[in-house]
Amino acid sequence: MSDRQQRIRNFSIIAHIDHGKSTLADRLIEYTGSVDSRVMVSQLLDNMDLERERGITIKLQTIRLIYHADDGEEYYLNLIDTPGHVDFTYEVSRSLAACEGAVLVVDASQGIEAQTMANVYLALENDLEIIPVLNKIDLPSAEPERVLHEIEDVIGLDTTDTPMISAKEGTNIKDVLEAVVRRVPPPKGDKQNPLKALIFDSYYDSYRGVIVSIRVMDGQVKKDDRIKMMATGKSFDVDEVGIFLNGLHKMESLQPGDVGYLTASIKNIGDTAVGDTITFEKRPADAPLAGYKKVNPMVYCGIYPVDGAKYEDLKEALAKLNLNDASLLYQPETSAVLGFGFRCGFLGLLHMEIIQQRLEREYNLDIVATVPSVVYHVILTDGTMMEVDNPTNMPPVTNIQSMEEPIVQATIMLPTEYVGAVMELCQARRGVYLGMQYLEETRVVLEYDMPLNEIIYDFFDALKSRTKGYASLDYELKRYQKSELVKLDILLNLEIVDALSFIVHKEKSYERGRKIAEKLKGEIPRQMFEIPIQAAIGGKIIARETVKAMRKDVLSKCYGGDISRKRKLLEKQKEGKKKMRQIGKVQVPQEAFLSVLKLDE
Amino acid sequence: MKKISLYIHIPFCKKKCFYCDFVSYEGVEEMVIEKYFQALYEEIRAYRTLLNGNYSIETIFIGGGTPNYVDVEYIEKLMQVINDSFDVQADAEITMEANPNGHATEEDMSRYKRAGINRISLGLQSADDKLLAEIGRSHCFEDFRHAFAAARSAGFDNINIDLIFGFFEQDQQAFYDAVGYVIETGCEHVSAYSLKLGEETPLYEVYMERGFDLDDEDWADRQMHQYVCDALQKNGYMQYELSNFAKEGYACKHNLNYWNIQEYIGFGVAAHSYKDHARFFNTSSIEQYLEDIKINASAIEEIEQLDVQKQKEEFIIMGLRKIKGIEIDEYNRRFGSDFLADYSKEIAYLTEAKLLENDKKNVWLSEEGRDFANIVMMEFIAEINY
Numbered sequence: 001m002s003d004r005q006q007r008i009r010n011f012s013i014i015a016h017i018d019h020g021k022s023t024l025a026d027r028l029i030e031y032t033g034s035v036d037s038r039v040m041v042s043q044l045l046d047n048m049d050l051e052r053e054r055g056i057t058i059k060l061q062t063i064r065l066i067y068h069a070d071d072g073e074e075y076y077l078n079l080i081d082t083p084g085h086v087d088f089t090y091e092v093s094r095s096l097a098a099c100e101g102a103v104l105v106v107d108a109s110q111g112i113e114a115q116t117m118a119n120v121y122l123a124l125e126n127d128l129e130i131i132p133v134l135n136k137i138d139l140p141s142a143e144p145e146r147v148l149h150e151i152e153d154v155i156g157l158d159t160t161d162t163p164m165i166s167a168k169e170g171t172n173i174k175d176v177l178e179a180v181v182r183r184v185p186p187p188k189g190d191k192q193n194p195l196k197a198l199i200f201d202s203y204y205d206s207y208r209g210v211i212v213s214i215r216v217m218d219g220q221v222k223k224d225d226r227i228k229m230m231a232t233g234k235s236f237d238v239d240e241v242g243i244f245l246n247g248l249h250k251m252e253s254l255q256p257g258d259v260g261y262l263t264a265s266i267k268n269i270g271d272t273a274v275g276d277t278i279t280f281e282k283r284p285a286d287a288p289l290a291g292y293k294k295v296n297p298m299v300y301c302g303i304y305p306v307d308g309a310k311y312e313d314l315k316e317a318l319a320k321l322n323l324n325d326a327s328l329l330y331q332p333e334t335s336a337v338l339g340f341g342f343r344c345g346f347l348g349l350l351h352m353e354i355i356q357q358r359l360e361r362e363y364n365l366d367i368v369a370t371v372p373s374v375v376y377h378v379i380l381t382d383g384t385m386m387e388v389d390n391p392t393n394m395p396p397v398t399n400i401q402s403m404e405e406p407i408v409q410a411t412i413m414l415p416t417e418y419v420g421a422v423m424e425l426c427q428a429r430r431g432v433y434l435g436m437q438y439l440e441e442t443r444v445v446l447e448y449d450m451p452l453n454e455i456i457y458d459f460f461d462a463l464k465s466r467t468k469g470y471a472s473l474d475y476e477l478k479r480y481q482k483s484e485l486v487k488l489d490i491l492l493n494l495e496i497v498d499a500l501s502f503i504v505h506k507e508k509s510y511e512r513g514r515k516i517a518e519k520l521k522g523e524i525p526r527q528m529f530e531i532p533i534q535a536a537i538g539g540k541i542i543a544r545e546t547v548k549a550m551r552k553d554v555l556s557k558c559y560g561g562d563i564s565r566k567r568k569l570l571e572k573q574k575e576g577k578k579k580m581r582q583i584g585k586v587q588v589p590q591e592a593f594l595s596v597l598k599l600d601e
Numbered sequence: 602m603k604k605i606s607l608y609i610h611i612p613f614c615k616k617k618c619f620y621c622d623f624v625s626y627e628g629v630e631e632m633v634i635e636k637y638f639q640a641l642y643e644e645i646r647a648y649r650t651l652l653n654g655n656y657s658i659e660t661i662f663i664g665g666g667t668p669n670y671v672d673v674e675y676i677e678k679l680m681q682v683i684n685d686s687f688d689v690q691a692d693a694e695i696t697m698e699a700n701p702n703g704h705a706t707e708e709d710m711s712r713y714k715r716a717g718i719n720r721i722s723l724g725l726q727s728a729d730d731k732l733l734a735e736i737g738r739s740h741c742f743e744d745f746r747h748a749f750a751a752a753r754s755a756g757f758d759n760i761n762i763d764l765i766f767g768f769f770e771q772d773q774q775a776f777y778d779a780v781g782y783v784i785e786t787g788c789e790h791v792s793a794y795s796l797k798l799g800e801e802t803p804l805y806e807v808y809m810e811r812g813f814d815l816d817d818e819d820w821a822d823r824q825m826h827q828y829v830c831d832a833l834q835k836n837g838y839m840q841y842e843l844s845n846f847a848k849e850g851y852a853c854k855h856n857l858n859y860w861n862i863q864e865y866i867g868f869g870v871a872a873h874s875y876k877d878h879a880r881f882f883n884t885s886s887i888e889q890y891l892e893d894i895k896i897n898a899s900a901i902e903e904i905e906q907l908d909v910q911k912q913k914e915e916f917i918i919m920g921l922r923k924i925k926g927i928e929i930d931e932y933n934r935r936f937g938s939d940f941l942a943d944y945s946k947e948i949a950y951l952t953e954a955k956l957l958e959n960d961k962k963n964v965w966l967s968e969e970g971r972d973f974a975n976i977v978m979m980e981f982i983a984e985i986n987y
Binding site: 528550551552553554555556557558559560561563564566567570571573574575577578 | 608794795796797819820822823826843844856859860865867871872873874875880882905911914915918919922971972973974975976978979982984
């Protein structure tokens with residue numbers, strides 16, 4: 001192993017949302033002077049506005065820190081940031097696979113949370129050296145002793161010499177750097193072996209094409225090498241290699257243990273799948289690195305422009321988002337009600353929410369999203385299986401032999417006082433209780449098997465409201481399971497509103513149908529005729545509400561002083577009407593579509 | 602010479618009705634009333650140069666508030682000031698609103714008549730004393746009878762009676778009885794309004810506390826509306842506007858001028874004017890009014906100059922209030938444009954929806970359309986692009 005390789009440390013910071021991961025990263029960068037302080041924006045690694053606002057990382061960022069340690073040596077510390085959310089578990093696991101160590105940040109007053117655990121498991125799976133760090137020790141509510149205990153009891157980590165820091169105040173940052181140097185092992189790998197480099201991220205740059213983040217495991221790579229992606233099978237000529245040092249920093253070559261980037265005039269981000277292994281075309285490695293898998297969307301919904309004329313804008317925006325996010329799938333679809341739009345697939349609910357918000361904020365689009373759906377397996381009478389992610393595509397009941405739905409294992413961490421309420425909620429959502437573990441006297445972990453379609457409606461909101469925001473949730477796909485599922489249609493004025501159809505468990509269908517009908521009744525303004533709102537399964541009506549007909553809309557008195565006011569009122573009324581969707585002859589406000597997504601009161 | 606109308610606002614009442622959201626004040630000191638009228642006279646005189654020589658006064662409407670709440674002399678003087686200042690047509694329609702329990706004896710009525718007023722508009726509202734008390738009217742039905750008889754004896758041969766319906770849990774039979782009494786009086790004109798309760802009114806609060814659903818009252822409201830239309834028409838009162846009925850030749854010229862988008866000048870607090878395609882109105886504060894008049898002889902608070910689009914919109918929405926609707930020729934003449942072409946799309950689908958009818962000379966609301974006038978009118982409003 002070269003002397004240089006001995007002085008490389010590759011590590012990530014893992015934490016639950018809000019525990020201070022990004023702030024710590026900022027401090028490490030600042031402390032080592034890796035970024036000019038003038039260009040340092042708070043939380044540099046989270047470079048999307050949305051990320052900074054929500055305190056989560058969506059897109060990975062990587063940076064090399066040069067650190068003069070107490071032993072007198074200069075070290076290259078490659079900090080690989082990880083996305084902090086459940087939806088991006090696979091991306092987290094791949095960036096962890098590029099490291100030898102992980103700094104586990106735990107909030108000194110909050111203690112361990114659901115995502116802390118999930119991330120720790122991922123780190124352990126990847127054989128990482130885990131360095132616990134207690135953050136926010138400056139807060140009056142900090143209880144370092146208790147939380148250290150928790151880390152030892154629940155995770156089983158040795159907490160001697162645990163750095164006690166305040167990333168916000170910049171306290172004891174050096175302890176973290178020293179711990180990384182001393183405890184994270186240097187990377188292995190041999191320069192003479194055929195190239196093996198792990199792709200852990202990629203993004204699109206309009207000038208250079210796809211910029212691929214890699215960790216070299218074996219061999220070395222330089223400009224003009226002919227490389228091959230082992231999973232996708234695509235080959236490219238390398239244009240440039242380099243490291244992340246205050247931006248992209250060109251290098252002669254990348255060697256074993258290095259974390260850096262390469263460009264190779266790659267136009268399509270899909271060709272650089274996260275988890276894939278890069279090798280030489282002529283002299284390939286005998287086997288790819290373990291752990292590659294294709295990520296499939298778990299949640300789908302239709303996205304439509306409010307103004308039909310904005311279809312092309314929406315298309316362009318999705319294409320742009322897709323350049324940097326291969327996990328976002330989209331394809332055109334048509335709705336009788338909403339017109340032209342796109343069926344979009346997401347890794348999970350947060351991913352969906354983020355994309356919707358980015359379309360609205362960064363691309364200034366007004367969109368309507370349909371009820372989200374998971375991917376169902378429909379086994380037809382002829383024995384074949386089809387995947388259905390859009391209720392509209394569900395085949396007629398007579399052609400269906402059986403159906404299967406995705407089941408996830410949900411891990412919920414919460415204060416003991418809310419256990420009853422949360423168990424009730426999980427039970428109501430068809431959860432199957434797996435177990436409960438006490439983290440300490442006041443906090444427990446609940447494990448449930450839950451149908452994903454019960455989680456995607458408003459489970460997060462319901463969980464939050466039942467626990468005053470103290471519960472945290474993580475879930476992962478476990479299996480598909482046979483289930484009694486039906487398609488529920490909503491009819492407005494006797495016409496099916498395709499955008500409101502969804503697939504639901506038979507036992508829940510009556511209740512949900514009734515609730516939606518009630519909710520819509522409150523959202524649809526009275527019109528000149530009576531409007532029946534019906535919920536139906538097949539041809540059978542299971543719930544009905546009526547929006548009574550409006551009897552009049554007329555101003556009785558209108559004289560000299562009322563004329564301009566009257567005109568202004570009509571202008572306003574007209575403006576309101578413009579924001580409505582016409583379904584048959586019924587005017588439906590946009591809010592009605594949103595309201596059926598939030599049924600839990 | 603051009604014709605113009607005048608409106609004079611008397612913002613005083615003995616007591617405000619619980620459903621009223623007009624600009625009017627109760628319990629105002631005599632000294633303030635005195636000052637108000639002095640200011641009002643000054644405001645009128647200040648218009649003398651502007652109107653004289655070019656305009657003749659076609660109609661005058663003295664409204665409120667309660668014009669017969671203040672001493673009769675104020676009104677006599679008011680009429681004198683108007684006549685001294687302007688060229689009032691000999692056949693001008695001059696209306697004054699009156700409350701049955703204001704100055705309404707035969708002697709009072711004779712003085713109003715002598716002052717030049719030739720049309721009285723009496724606020725009966727309801728013949729049901731229980732309801733009258735509940736909605737804060739200070740008169741009872743008997744007061745109305747006396748007032749009406751006094752007006753007749755004084756020689757008023759053009760009398761309007763105001764009715765309101767659509768109160769919650771209103772005794773419908775009592776309302777139908779009231780319609781009967783009104784017809785019996787042989788009055789020349791009836792205005793029948795469906796209650797539109799402002800959120801700022803005391804009655805609104807009371808109703809909310811009692812848990813009424815405003816929307817749910819529509820059904821009873823439309824029944825009473827239908828009744829009053831049928832009963833009046835059967836007895837020789839022609840409906841000529843959404844809420845107004847008159848015997849042949851007695852339609853209110855002053856109000857028709859509003860609906861025909863003619864010019865008018867308003868005097869007094871909160872009074873609105875329309876002249877040279879501009880809408881403007883006075884301050885609604887008495888104090889401010891007194892001060893503004895003292896300094897400027899004018900109390901205009903805001904002016905809106907209408908562009909052609911807005912002029913068209915107002916012509917249409919006000920025109921549609923009339924039962925015979927908009928005169929297409931008049932639209933074409935005013936705007937140098939073709940109504941049927943300008944709005945061919947709107948006319949087509951509103952006709953299809955049976956809300957609008959036309960015979961190429963006029964365009965009017967269908968009977969059903971009258972209940973949904975706002976919906977029809979909205980279609981003629983241009984979309985505002987922000």
